[in-house]
Amino acid sequence: MFASIPRSLLCCTNAIVPNRAVALALAKCPMFESSSIFCREYHEVTGSIICPNVVRGIDHMRDPRLNKGLAFTLEERQALGIHGLLAATFKTQEEQLYICRISVDRYEENLNKYLYLVELQDRNEKLFFRLLAENVEKYLPIVYTPTVGLACQRFGLIYRRPRGLFITINDKGHIFEILKNWPEPDVRAIVFTDGERILGLGDLGAYGMGIPVGKLSLYTALAGIKPHQCLPITLDVGTDNQSLLEDPLYIGLRQKRTRGKEYDEFMDEFMEACVMRYGQNTLLQFEDFALPNAGRLLSKYRNKYCTFNDDIQGTASVAVAGLMAAVRVTKRKLSENIYLFLGAGSAAGGIAELTVSAMIHEGLSERQARDRVFMFDINGLLSTRREGGVPEHAKAFGKDVEPEKDFEQCIAKIKPSCLIGCSTVGGAFTPKVLQQMAKNTERPIIFALSNPTSKAECTAQAAYDNTEGRCVFASGSPFPPVKFNGKEFLTGQGNNAYIFPGIALGVIATATHHIPETMFLTAAKTLADYVSEEDLALGRIYPSLAEVRDVSLAIAVNVAKMAYDEGLASLYPEPKDLAQHVKNQMYNFHYESAMPVVWDWKPAEKVNVRPL
Numbered sequence: 337m338f339a340s341i342p343r344s345l346l347c348c349t350n351a352i353v354p355n356r357a358v359a360l361a362l363a364k365c366p367m368f369e370s371s372s373i374f375c376r377e378y379h380e381v382t383g384s385i386i387c388p389n390v391v392r393g394i395d396h397m398r399d400p401r402l403n404k405g406l407a408f409t410l411e412e413r414q415a416l417g418i419h420g421l422l423a424a425t426f427k428t429q430e431e432q433l434y435i436c437r438i439s440v441d442r443y444e445e446n447l448n449k450y451l452y453l454v455e456l457q458d459r460n461e462k463l464f465f466r467l468l469a470e471n472v473e474k475y476l477p478i479v480y481t482p483t484v485g486l487a488c489q490r491f492g493l494i495y496r497r498p499r500g501l502f503i504t505i506n507d508k509g510h511i512f513e514i515l516k517n518w519p520e521p522d523v524r525a526i527v528f529t530d531g532e533r534i535l536g537l538g539d540l541g542a543y544g545m546g547i548p549v550g551k552l553s554l555y556t557a558l559a560g561i562k563p564h565q566c567l568p569i570t571l572d573v574g575t576d577n578q579s580l581l582e583d584p585l586y587i588g589l590r591q592k593r594t595r596g597k598e599y600d601e602f603m604d605e606f607m608e609a610c611v612m613r614y615g616q617n618t619l620l621q622f623e624d625f626a627l628p629n630a631g632r633l634l635s636k637y638r639n640k641y642c643t644f645n646d647d648i649q650g651t652a653s654v655a656v657a658g659l660m661a662a663v664r665v666t667k668r669k670l671s672e673n674i675y676l677f678l679g680a681g682s683a684a685g686g687i688a689e690l691t692v693s694a695m696i697h698e699g700l701s702e703r704q705a706r707d708r709v710f711m712f713d714i715n716g717l718l719s720t721r722r723e724g725g726v727p728e729h730a731k732a733f734g735k736d737v738e739p740e741k742d743f744e745q746c747i748a749k750i751k752p753s754c755l756i757g758c759s760t761v762g763g764a765f766t767p768k769v770l771q772q773m774a775k776n777t778e779r780p781i782i783f784a785l786s787n788p789t790s791k792a793e794c795t796a797q798a799a800y801d802n803t804e805g806r807c808v809f810a811s812g813s814p815f816p817p818v819k820f821n822g823k824e825f826l827t828g829q830g831n832n833a834y835i836f837p838g839i840a841l842g843v844i845a846t847a848t849h850h851i852p853e854t855m856f857l858t859a860a861k862t863l864a865d866y867v868s869e870e871d872l873a874l875g876r877i878y879p880s881l882a883e884v885r886d887v888s889l890a891i892a893v894n895v896a897k898m899a900y901d902e903g904l905a906s907l908y909p910e911p912k913d914l915a916q917h918v919k920n921q922m923y924n925f926h927y928e929s930a931m932p933v934v935w936d937w938k939p940a941e942k943v944n945v946r947p948l
């Protein structure tokens with residue numbers, strides 16, 4: 337029993353031991369009858385998993401999970417052996433936040449602000465997450481869309497220290513070993529990309545790592561999922577982006593993408609290795625895969641793993657939430673709209689399918705619902721009569737109508753009341769397109785969902801200017817307030833950031849093993865219910881980003897309820913107070929005491945000492 341206790345401890349009269357179990361064991365030993373045993377056990381240190389006795393002195397400052405900078409108290413500085421390593425001043429976390437805000441604001445370029453925040457995350461995790469969580473509107477556009485897009489494009493230049501895992505096609509056969517190199521044992525969620533469709537920027541190969549990192553920052557900042565439970569991964573299977581292959585700064589494999597059987601085997605091995613390493617309920621979020629793989633892999637894995645594709649399902653959920661909220665403005669039911677999508681990729685397909693489900697919910701048959709949804713891709717309207725027909729992945733939305741290659745003409749002919757941009761073609765909603773939408777209906781719905789800002793189909797201002805201010809507008813990337821007729825409007829950001837953190841929290845808190853499509857409809861309804869009359873009056877069909885943390889929690893609780901109702905949860909027994917249970921899982925953004933909990937042990941009085 338004592339074999340694992342260092343000899344130095346066994347021969348002292350005052351023993352300091354790492355935890356209560358050891359303290360109890362020692363106390364039963366007659367050798368220690370007259371000694372005091374001190375147990376150095378921390379309450380819930382950051383991450384809940386750092387073994388305090390292996391962290392010494394300066395490591396408390398070097399480890400971003402433990403570091404508090406000048407917020408270490410005098411007692412802590414002395415007890416931890418870091419006294420003198422810090423300046424004499426003591427600061428509260430609030431004072432530090434103030435300094436951080438000033439520091440970020442000093443930078444003029446968003447990429448520099450991004451770098452400051454990355455560095456903060458590497459230095460002091462709690463400070464970073466609290467700063468982000470309490471200033472979502474201000475810093476989300478920096479750590480996330482649109483600046484994260486720029487960060488990915490410049491990733492070779494800004495790459496400093498590792499965050500997350502890079503698994504390459506050359507590692508095939510050894511993926512599990514690589515996962516074992518990740519130091520955290522309690523990972524609950526993995527966000528991963530193969531970098532082939534980074535936002536609307538296309539194939540960025542290994543530079544895509546910024547995306548899983550950014551998404552997982554939101555897991556913590558918006559839904560309170562603990563950072564150590566999150567693992568970002570880039571699957572580097574090469575890149576077909578010639579300029580990256582020639583870029584001296586490129587950090588990934590300099591070879592063309594592996595496709596076909598070898599890619600599929602690699603993906604199979606990856607999915608299996610993740611659950612072997614972290615358990616069957618590990619949440620596996622696909623992010624920014626290109627269309628041919630995105631839909632195919634979702635169908636392949638959705639019933640086998642706890643997985644979803646954020647670009648298909650998360651985006652669909654946020655868009656449908658927007659449509660639900662827009663009903664209150666347009667006074668048209670979802671099933672009374674005619675929808676036209678520009679783009680027929682993964683986002684368009686996902687939104688279209690979920691919209692169909694929502695229309696069926698309103699009483700339409702599936703046929704009737706599908707008849708109301710049109711798509712227009714690079715070859716024109718998805719008409720079964722067009723040359724080359726309708727691509728396989730979008731067959732369900734092909735129509736037996738005259739082919740049409742001119743987008744403006746198409747809008748005049750089909751007369752959609754709702755125009756949804758998922759094309760990654762910046763500016764595709766020209767003034768003429770928008771003006772035609774204004775002719776089609778009193779309150780046209782215009783969603784310019786492509787990211788980042790440069791890829792948005794139109795700006796918020798253009799949408800208002802060209803529809804006499806009658807449109808209901810949302811975009812994937814944020815836009816500044818719109819000025820129209822002397823009034824100011826705030827348009828909403830239809831970004832999946834409203835959805836995926838809440839879904840992830842609900843799924844993790846209940847150890848849900850599969851994520852059905854209906855969960856995204858539940859999330860959409862929850863989000864739509866959060867939209868107030870004031871939001872609508874201001875021009876937005878989403879709550880303000882300042883409320884996104886409340887939204888995420890509400891989504892998580894509803895998802896958790898659904899998980900139990902539908903037998904998807906594997907955490908039993910079901911917690912009596914589900915909302916409280918979900919809250920109990922959440923990260924504490926505030927500093928916790930770093931003082932060891934030292935307690936005296938008086939063996940003679942407290943335990944019956946058994947002879948050895």
Ligand SMILES: O=C([O-])CC(=O)C(=O)O
Nearest residue numbers: 481535624647787831832
């Ligand atoms: O990252 C975002 O802002 C939304 C998203 O998933 C994408 O555009 O691929």
Ligand SMILES: [Mg+2]
Nearest residue numbers: 535623624647
């Ligand atoms: Mg994405």
